Amino acid sequence: MNKIIKYVIADLLRSRAILVYAVVLFVLAGSVFSIEDNADKGVVSLLNIILFVVPLVSIIFSTVYLYNSAEFIELLVSQPLKRKTIWLSIFTGLAGTMALAFLIGVGIPIVLYSFTPSGMILLLCGTILSVVFVSVAMWAAVRIRDKAKGIGLSILLWLYFALLFDALVLFILFQFSDYPIENGMIAVSMLNPIDISRILILLQVDLSAMMGYTGAIFRNFFGTGWGMAITALVLLLWVAVPAWFSTRFFERRDL
Amino acid sequence: MVGGMAHAATIQVGTSYPVKSIKQALEKAADGDTIRVHGGTYREGNIAIHKSVALMGVDNPVIDGEKEHEQFSVFVPYVTINGFTVIASGKSSIRDIAAIKVYDTHHATIENNILDDNFFGIYIQSSKQCTIRNNKLTAYGETEQLTGNGIHSWKSDSLYIAGNTIVGHRDGVYLEFVTHTEVRDNQALDNRRYGLHFMFSHQNGYYHNTFSRNGAGVAVMYTKQVRMENNTFSENWGDAAYGLLLKDITDSHIEHNVFSRNTTGILMEGSNRVQIQRNQFEGNGWALKMQSSCMDNELTQNNFVQNTFDLATNGSLKLNRFIRNYWDKYEGYDLNKDREGDVPYRPVSLFSMVVEKYPMAMLLFRSFMVTLLDRTERVVPSLIPEDLKDDAPMMKPVAL
Numbered sequence: 001m002n003k004i005i006k007y008v009i010a011d012l013l014r015s016r017a018i019l020v021y022a023v024v025l026f027v028l029a030g031s032v033f034s035i036e037d038n039a040d041k042g043v044v045s046l047l048n049i050i051l052f053v054v055p056l057v058s059i060i061f062s063t064v065y066l067y068n069s070a071e072f073i074e075l076l077v078s079q080p081l082k083r084k085t086i087w088l089s090i091f092t093g094l095a096g097t098m099a100l101a102f103l104i105g106v107g108i109p110i111v112l113y114s115f116t117p118s119g120m121i122l123l124l125c126g127t128i129l130s131v132v133f134v135s136v137a138m139w140a141a142v143r144i145r146d147k148a149k150g151i152g153l154s155i156l157l158w159l160y161f162a163l164l165f166d167a168l169v170l171f172i173l174f175q176f177s178d179y180p181i182e183n184g185m186i187a188v189s190m191l192n193p194i195d196i197s198r199i200l201i202l203l204q205v206d207l208s209a210m211m212g213y214t215g216a217i218f219r220n221f222f223g224t225g226w227g228m229a230i231t232a233l234v235l236l237l238w239v240a241v242p243a244w245f246s247t248r249f250f251e252r253r254d255l
Numbered sequence: 256m257v258g259g260m261a262h263a264a265t266i267q268v269g270t271s272y273p274v275k276s277i278k279q280a281l282e283k284a285a286d287g288d289t290i291r292v293h294g295g296t297y298r299e300g301n302i303a304i305h306k307s308v309a310l311m312g313v314d315n316p317v318i319d320g321e322k323e324h325e326q327f328s329v330f331v332p333y334v335t336i337n338g339f340t341v342i343a344s345g346k347s348s349i350r351d352i353a354a355i356k357v358y359d360t361h362h363a364t365i366e367n368n369i370l371d372d373n374f375f376g377i378y379i380q381s382s383k384q385c386t387i388r389n390n391k392l393t394a395y396g397e398t399e400q401l402t403g404n405g406i407h408s409w410k411s412d413s414l415y416i417a418g419n420t421i422v423g424h425r426d427g428v429y430l431e432f433v434t435h436t437e438v439r440d441n442q443a444l445d446n447r448r449y450g451l452h453f454m455f456s457h458q459n460g461y462y463h464n465t466f467s468r469n470g471a472g473v474a475v476m477y478t479k480q481v482r483m484e485n486n487t488f489s490e491n492w493g494d495a496a497y498g499l500l501l502k503d504i505t506d507s508h509i510e511h512n513v514f515s516r517n518t519t520g521i522l523m524e525g526s527n528r529v530q531i532q533r534n535q536f537e538g539n540g541w542a543l544k545m546q547s548s549c550m551d552n553e554l555t556q557n558n559f560v561q562n563t564f565d566l567a568t569n570g571s572l573k574l575n576r577f578i579r580n581y582w583d584k585y586e587g588y589d590l591n592k593d594r595e596g597d598v599p600y601r602p603v604s605l606f607s608m609v610v611e612k613y614p615m616a617m618l619l620f621r622s623f624m625v626t627l628l629d630r631t632e633r634v635v636p637s638l639i640p641e642d643l644k645d646d647a648p649m650m651k652p653v654a655l
Binding site for chain 2: 038041044047048051162163166169170177181185186189195198214216
């Protein structure tokens, strides 16, 4: 297993795309922090970039990588190795590299400019998002054999999480505004890892706006130990569930 | 008064003096006398003052109300109470017991006192020309019901309230039917309800006060011709907290104030002809919430910096004027270099209107969806009130 992980990581680093990704993140984060005089404002500006770029790059890059290494995977399958081990090793390698690139690209500027709780949460959320979207990409790639269709699906998935889901939430809000939907809405927001990350970070940064009516509800949930535990669990589920589904499918698939 | 002062006597009160109690001294005194009360603790129940004397505390004499009495009651004009530490008044939900209460008179001076753990602090009832200066008031009530107001005044005129610090009372300064009054350099901090609260109190001025961390900020209602200048309203956080709540305030001036880190900087309801000029709105959730019941208000040369929302409303605010303010969210340009932006700024964003109607939409704050909607709306306004705009937004913050 370790050998495969090592090989995947080495292969990814050789392709340079990851390197470019890390450098772009680094430049973006560095310039955002040097323009904004207020560190918290920098975190907010960076938040928008991270919630947009990180899921997109993670999901597309992973999908493309998986299709490109189809032959390598076939080769591995022909060896006396468990399919589960192969698939999870590839997942670990991919997720580890994406998270590493993010941690280097954004982590260094954050540690330099904004070594605050909000900065740390941003870093944590970005890392988890990287892993979550690698996991989703694994699922998309294993479900669809055709490369073009597969990449199309992963773009659609990204679009759904980044944009369509929020439109849906807005729609639900308008339709059911006469009912006590507060707790329900928090539950609904759990269905999107990007939303969870956004709310977690905003609770750290945009305090004054979050102190209002809705803010009180958020804080009652996310501010408590239980709320935090549930949120962390949900984020972990977002990593585990697609990975588990894709592994199960990969084990049974006729290559 | 001046004649009285000429042959005024001084009576010393203290354990080492022939006169041991303040009540005894008051019996002996004549109008215009000075009573010097020396250090020590005095438990004399209610001290009713029916003579125009100056009570001067020397070395912080402590007047203990033993949680039962109203320590000082003033019934005549020209009384001074200076330099006392007044503690532990009675508490009652029927009578408004205060540490120092002034009844139906004029020219009372209450200064340099420390008031600790009282129900009401200083209570001025139907009086004129009173001075309340440099007192420190602290209360520890757990709820609004268990504590009275710090400086409470009812049906009075021409008061001067300056340099007081009020902590932990129900309302810091409460004025009802009080006119021609100046409130200056006071600090109202951590009070249970409002830092400043007034109703039907016309022609008053509030200058250089600080209102911080009060349960619900500052609320002022049903009043004409108020001047509020150089005050600081800060850190009033919570669901129902405002830096400043204006309800039915007319013909007033709000100038050179700082509103920082409040849930809502100013909430205006039914307020007309208010001039809001040269204020700093910084780091508030909503800098300004103006209900559609407001008209003919003018906002000029204010700075709006780092607020989550600059302006929210439930109507179109057609009849109010916004001009030459600095908005940090403004993205226009200034080609002719007159330091005013060439394209108007619309301070109401679509999302702020949505949140106003559906508070839960806050869930989507700063998501791309919302940013996208806001951008489109700003380019082509269709849902936000089109006339609500600043036609000459400043390119740089206004020097205040």
